[in-house]
Amino acid sequence: MSFKDKISGVSGLGEEPESKTELEAKLEPELESEMVQALTEFRSSVHAWSESVYSRPRVAVAATGRRLWLLAAECALCCLLVAGVSGGVYQRHHRQPVAQSAQPSLAKAAQPEAVVRSPQARPEDEDLLAKVDSDVSQQVPSAMQPLAQLMADDDSR
Amino acid sequence: MAAGILEAMTMATADQIAAEEFSAVVTRHRPQIFRYLLASTRDVDLAETLTQECLLKAHRNWKSFRGDSSAMTWLLRIAINLQKDHWRNRRLQFWRKTQANAVELDDASDWLPSGERSAEQQMMARERVAQVAKAVEGLSERQRTVFLLRYVEEMELREIARSTGLNEGTVKAHLSRALGRVRAELGGRR
Numbered sequence: 399m400s401f402k403d404k405i406s407g408v409s410g411l412g413e414e415p416e417s418k419t420e421l422e423a424k425l426e427p428e429l430e431s432e433m434v435q436a437l438t439e440f441r442s443s444v445h446a447w448s449e450s451v452y453s454r455p456r457v458a459v460a461a462t463g464r465r466l467w468l469l470a471a472e473c474a475l476c477c478l479l480v481a482g483v484s485g486g487v488y489q490r491h492h493r494q495p496v497a498q499s500a501q502p503s504l505a506k507a508a509q510p511e512a513v514v515r516s517p518q519a520r521p522e523d524e525d526l527l528a529k530v531d532s533d534v535s536q537q538v539p540s541a542m543q544p545l546a547q548l549m550a551d552d553d554s555r
Numbered sequence: 556m557a558a559g560i561l562e563a564m565t566m567a568t569a570d571q572i573a574a575e576e577f578s579a580v581v582t583r584h585r586p587q588i589f590r591y592l593l594a595s596t597r598d599v600d601l602a603e604t605l606t607q608e609c610l611l612k613a614h615r616n617w618k619s620f621r622g623d624s625s626a627m628t629w630l631l632r633i634a635i636n637l638q639k640d641h642w643r644n645r646r647l648q649f650w651r652k653t654q655a656n657a658v659e660l661d662d663a664s665d666w667l668p669s670g671e672r673s674a675e676q677q678m679m680a681r682e683r684v685a686q687v688a689k690a691v692e693g694l695s696e697r698q699r700t701v702f703l704l705r706y707v708e709e710m711e712l713r714e715i716a717r718s719t720g721l722n723e724g725t726v727k728a729h730l731s732r733a734l735g736r737v738r739a740e741l742g743g744r745r
Contacts, residue, residue: 432683433734436741437706439680440687444707448590451599 577617580626581610587627587708588634594703595638597692605641609634624717631708631718635700642696683741690740694733701726702733 588609593602612633613620620629691699697719704715712730716723 433738433741435680436683436687436737439684440691441707441709443684444590444594448586448593451593451602452586452589 573617577614580630581613584627584630585610588630591631591703591708592634592638594691594707595699601641605634605637608637612637625714628714628717631704632720635719638700639696686740687737690737691733693740694736697721698729698733698736701729702737705730 585606589602589606592605592609593599596602596605609630613630620626624632691702694702700719701715701721704710704718705712710718712723712726715721716726719726721729
């Protein structure tokens with residue numbers, strides 16, 4: 399079946415006059431040859447276009463671009479991660495020597511004061527403790543004294 | 556034990572034969588599937604994606620293909636359904652993408668083989684192709700599908716009916732309307 403036959407088979411030009419539409423009837427007869435030509439050209443153009451696109455070398459430009467972009471993003475993230483971790487480690491290591499160097503000087507600064515304070519503080523403390531002892535302490539009766547007193551009262555009666 | 560091994564070997568052989576058959580079908584029909592999808596969507600990337608999806612789906616269901624219709628008809632049916640799903644699910648996004656990626660009508664007519672024509676004839680032919688493409692763009696989804704299967708893929712009405720799931724009368728009606736639109740477009744040009 400030729401291409402023209404296919405067109406006429408559908409549009410009702412030859413075999414199927416009952417399917418002829420009002421619009422088709424209004425159209426001039428010479429349009430049909432132009433129609434066939436236009437459809438043939440359309441088909442040829444689609445075939446050529448498809449063939450050209452289909453047989454073109456598959457250059458993975460978009461994929462490469464995307465992959466490069468992803469790679470760059472991954473590298474950036476890795477750099478950030480490494481920078482963060484190394485920064486943290488560096489800061490931690492930096493703090494320790496500072497603290498270590500600051501500790502002896504603080505200890506040194508605190509020691510003389512303690513040394514200076516201790517000889518003076520000792521007699522004062524002893525005096526204070528003695529005073530407290532004297533204030534708090536009172537004469538406590540012996541444990542049997544009340545009972546002995548009761549016995550003495552009974553004997554006198 | 557021996558029967559089990561024999562059965563496993565038979566299944567492996569059957570799978571291998573099926574894989575080889577499918578590979579041959581893909582090699583033969585892939586360009587045509589791609590061409591239909593390209594003509595229908597006018598988007599190279601989308602056509603390639605849908606072709607891949609179609610072949611993947613066909614591969615998954617290859618065992619269920621009983622050969623009632625030709626492999627091409629079966630593949631086209633899958634392609635048409637995938638295209639429909641694509642339209643239905645992502646209508647807005649698809650339209651935007653199509654607008655962005657679609658080839659201009661004038662560009663589509665650039666692919667016309669020059670043959671042995673004069674410059675004037677080539678220009679006229681390009682104009683005609685652009686007119687037909689414009690008319691096809693304005694068709695409804697079904698009309699466009701039927702039109703392209705008939706006049707680009709040169710399929711018989713019966714095959715079109717099988718591929719689209721329509722009956723032959725409906726296919727004829729859609730074709731008639733589509734041709735009417737194309738005629739009107741070509742007539743309007745004059």
